[in-house]
Amino acid sequence: MTVVPDARGASPVPSTAGGGPLPRAVLAVSDLPVSDLPGSDLPALPAVPVPVSPGAPWIPPATGFGAAFGAVYRGQLARSKVGRIPLLFVASFQSVGILVLLRGILDVDNTTAAGQVVAGSTVLVVAFVALNLLAQRFGALRAAGALDYYLTLPVPPAAVVLGTAASYATFAAPGTLITAVFGSLLYGLSLSGLWLLLPVVVLAGVCLSGLGAAVGLLAPRPELATLAGQLGMSIVLFLGVIPADRLPEVGRLARDALPSTYAVDALAAAFQPGIDWATVGTDLAVCAVVGVAALAVAVIALRRVATS
């Protein structure tokens, strides 16, 4: 009889099969013909228990960005906390080291160059987290098939990327403050514009996180994701820390194309005696636009992985 390649070949029987170890409450046993289905010339579906109130269920709405971001952030923050403390040190030591190293080379009276070095080192902390760590994390998640977990929850993909980035940033953010303050003191720069650190770090963070996540998601292998992330960080390091006027022509072009440059420039302006607000505003606006674009790329990457 019923050995057929689909569900529609069986004669209707009450679904009392099994009689397993658990008491089962069959709500209603019926053999309703499914006449509106293709193939209804075949016998009806085997009977199945019908719920008390038939009808399509209420479709739960998608979860809002805020709640989703918060949940991803809290979950990621709870991941073995011990490993994050060294992260804080590594991220800031690297930048502080560069500041000390360049102190011997740079002309201290050139506040433009000095401001740029300090700003570049500070943004480097962000790049370390966003490009290096995030690319690595998303590469590993993808390789392990672990993205399915997020992709099957009704959350905006951007919340997954930013929530994860923010959890790393929580441990790296103090590093940006340490680097900026230490650098200002070392090079004798004004600290009055330091509050600009907040928007710069947030916008650079969004921007570089989007890129880091996209790299991690699109890289064919997790090792390549890690390598690409590290390469990206080195580029941010060189083009951010070396003052623009000392770069060769091709370097200047690359510098202009690099999204983190605008964060570096905005922060560098904050260390100057008379802050040029128009420049700072423009730089931050560019950062924001590139940030949105980078996130969009990451979201597309996540969707692409979703329906491979």
Place this chain on the structure above:
Amino acid sequence: MGVVLSYAVRGLTRRHGAGEHAVLANDRIDLDISQGEVFGVLGPNGAGKTTLVRQLMGLLRPDAGTITMFGQDVRDAPDLPARLAGYLGQADHALAELPVATAVGTTARMRGLSRAAARTARAAILEELGLTAVANRPLARLSGGQRRLACVATALVGDRPVLILDEPTTGLDPVARRAVWAALQRRRDATGTTVVLITHNVLEAESVLDRVAVLEAGRVIACDTPGQLKASVSGDVRLDLAWRSEPPADDPTVALLAGLATTNGRRWTVRMAPAAARDALGRLTTGAAFAALDDFSLATPSLEDVYLTLGGASRDLERT
């Protein structure tokens, strides 16, 4: 009106890889899964079960065929599976470092529950599955079974109308397994939750599933209620005998059975008509051969027999 279909699948085909390494993982699959049904997918490793449910969740794009959920084509509404269904995948790397309570609680929040509702739901599901004692331990530091159970909890929290579970009870002990079965049936009975679950386990298939699709090499080779499937393959029963020593070969009953049995060391399996089996067993247990007999059982056909009769290979089905 008719039965509400949670899923209607037509001609679903999906290939993995390209060129000579291509595998046809799903081959023209048709399925109707009704609302409030506990539907099982049974089949050996590599049969295409995961490929099938990942397409149901929108995680894989079909090469051909359509999937509709409650009447809506999922291609037109790609976010529908995530909103309607709770999913348990085969991999759980994303949650490995999270404490159980955090994993469950944040998943509830991502399903849109308010903070208070998420807390309540979390406590309830941990209690229901017996995980309260390990609530604060990271998944990576639990036993394999506890870890799987914690992942089941994340799939169930937030009470979705549909649950898609890829081997929810693999690695669980019988107590935990029964807790999961009870949790699924409770949801089905109380709110008409539709459950689609993958299993290798014959007992699970026979005791909790309303209907089961048997998958083999990408094809659905049978789909019906477990009872109907068993009745369909044969009226024979299975007589299992285990000998503690060499059975007396001159005993006529032993000689008869030896001719019919498939043997595996000192274990014999004989398929025969119920009356003949009862008769043979009666003579064995009262005759001289009884001294050599260690254990015996007489069973009606199981889904494993169905599976074998339909041409499957038995290697991957478990029975406990």
